[in-house]
Amino acid sequence: MRGGKTTRSWIYYGWVIVGTSxxxxxxxxxxxxxxxxxxxxxxxxxxxxxxxxxxxxxLMLGSYALVSPFTGNLFDKKGARAVMPWGSxxxxxxxTLAYFISELWHVYLVPCLFVGLGMALSGFAMHSxxxxxxxxxxxxLATGLALxxxxxxxxxxIPLIEWLISTxxxxxTYLIFGLAVLFIVxxxxxxxxxxxxxxxxxxxxxxxxxPAHTATKSSEKSHSPPLFxxxxxxxxxxxxxxxLIVVFFMGLNNNSILSQLQLYLVDAEYSTALAAFFFGxxxxxxxxxTFSMGWxxxxxxxxxxxxxxxxxxxxxxxxxxxxxHVSSKILxxxxxxxxxxxxxxxxSVCYSSMSADAFRGPSFGATIGLLEIFFGLGGFIGPPxxxxxxxxxGSYMIPFAGxxxxxxxxxxxxxxxxxTPRGTS
Numbered sequence: 512m513r514g515g516k517t518t519r520s521w522i523y524y525g526w527v528i529v530g531t532s533x534x535x536x537x538x539x540x541x542x543x544x545x546x547x548x549x550x551x552x553x554x555x556x557x558x559x560x561x562x563x564x565x566x567x568x569x570l571m572l573g574s575y576a577l578v579s580p581f582t583g584n585l586f587d588k589k590g591a592r593a594v595m596p597w598g599s600x601x602x603x604x605x606x607t608l609a610y611f612i613s614e615l616w617h618v619y620l621v622p623c624l625f626v627g628l629g630m631a632l633s634g635f636a637m638h639s640x641x642x643x644x645x646x647x648x649x650x651x652l653a654t655g656l657a658l659x660x661x662x663x664x665x666x667x668x669i670p671l672i673e674w675l676i677s678t679x680x681x682x683x684t685y686l687i688f689g690l691a692v693l694f695i696v697x698x699x700x701x702x703x704x705x706x707x708x709x710x711x712x713x714x715x716x717x718x719x720x721x722p723a724h725t726a727t728k729s730s731e732k733s734h735s736p737p738l739f740x741x742x743x744x745x746x747x748x749x750x751x752x753x754x755l756i757v758v759f760f761m762g763l764n765n766n767s768i769l770s771q772l773q774l775y776l777v778d779a780e781y782s783t784a785l786a787a788f789f790f791g792x793x794x795x796x797x798x799x800x801t802f803s804m805g806w807x808x809x810x811x812x813x814x815x816x817x818x819x820x821x822x823x824x825x826x827x828x829x830x831x832x833x834x835x836h837v838s839s840k841i842l843x844x845x846x847x848x849x850x851x852x853x854x855x856x857x858x859s860v861c862y863s864s865m866s867a868d869a870f871r872g873p874s875f876g877a878t879i880g881l882l883e884i885f886f887g888l889g890g891f892i893g894p895p896x897x898x899x900x901x902x903x904x905g906s907y908m909i910p911f912a913g914x915x916x917x918x919x920x921x922x923x924x925x926x927x928x929x930x931t932p933r934g935t936s
Contacts, residue, residue, distance in 0.1 A: 523716070524711045525653065525717065528657075528703070528704065529645075530703075531704055532638040532658075533656060533659065534696060535595070538599070538695070539633060539634055539664075539696075540635075541665060541672075542622065544770075544790075545668070546623070547772050547773040548676065548773050550770075551773060552681040559615055560898070561774065561901055561902055562895055569891045570619050571622075571624065572887045575627040576886065576891065579879075579880040579887065580877060580883075583876035583877040584737070584874075586877075587640075587873055592700075592705060597633070598632030598637070599629065599697045599700055600629070601626070601628050602626050602692050602696075603689050603692035603697065604625060604689065605621045605622035606622050606626070606692065607693070610685050612682070631880075635658070635883070636876075636883045639654065639863040639867070642654045642657055642867070644706070645708060646715070648716050649809070650867060651860070653805075655804065656801075658856075659799075660798075661797065661798075664794065665794025666791050666794035669790045670787050672684055672787070673783060674784075674787075736874060741874045744874075748869075749927065749929075754869065754882055757817075757921045757924050757928075758882050758889075759885040759886065760889065760921050761859070762887060763889035764828075764855075764917070764918060765859075765886075766889065767889075767911075768828070768911065770897075771894065771897055771907060772793075773787065779834050781840065781844070789848055792845075793852045796848055796853055796856070797852045797853075800820075800856025801860045804819075804820055804861060805860040808860070813865035814865070814928060816857065816861045817857075817861035817862060817922075818922045818925050819857065820854050820858040820861055821854065821858060821919070821921045824851060824854030824855055824857075825854070825915045825919055827851025827854050828911055830843065830850055831847050865928055866882065
């Protein structure tokens, strides 16, 4: 008993949190990656260049990067329930207003700016910061399950979005998805999210008593230091600068390739429907990888799992670049989505868990928010640069090959991340 209430329940509430994060990630990451699908009808209707539209995607990631440290610090102080539902509100409103797009700057404002700010409040960084508050022993597994919502959303919603665009038009598709976020994700996150196990009279990991060292205590969260103080502290740590490099190349990879993937496959003589189908199946493989590599990292270590995932991703990029030059394009498409999806999902979950191991304490939300600046920087630079290079050369060879080289460097850098002992902050 604690405070007159039982500490055990038939289910540990942390798994409810995992399910809530899974649902939010499914919708929010679909909102982000659907940009690749919506590009095709927007270019066809308005004649905008790929570089110009890549700038809109860059604004999405740039706004996400700039705001993430502040939302992370707010998360540390106020908790998930006070912060994350507002992210879903912004994503839903942004997509709903996209129904009225008629000028290029409208794309920059809605959905891109709205979605970028919404992801800062309830995206990868916030859900990554949420898992260590509930899990210590099974952190990799829990994080993998939560973040696999991204792959599930891509699997289910990207082909659906392409079908809706082809049958109902892109405007109505924007509206339908925006309303779905507002009426599904917002209520779920507002009702189910909690700050930590103490809020539901449980202990971390669902234990019957407090562990010797708890990763994060609710009593500590209200005493989280100001953001500038967190920044000064982490700048003194080698882990921060090492992970900064890793996450920059992850941002360059994720956003450059996935924002251009639909156009790339259509250029390679896939139909828009088949390209969207492969995009969706990439989500399925990513979901499998996020779960399996998160589980594997609990056993073989984050560094090995991260290095393996980075190498697999590089192999996937090489396969992608070969697609226009082979006769069996459908077979090569399947090989690409399996290899690249396994690497992509593994990198995300291993980076999240590796960061949580490296930065224990009540300021993890602000810390991962600071790191996300450089994920966003990669996303800010990559998509428009890839688009402009294509507009000039007619090929994605240069940007995609450059990304592969950067990811090889990430394998080396991951070896220098060390785990902070439990009980330190």
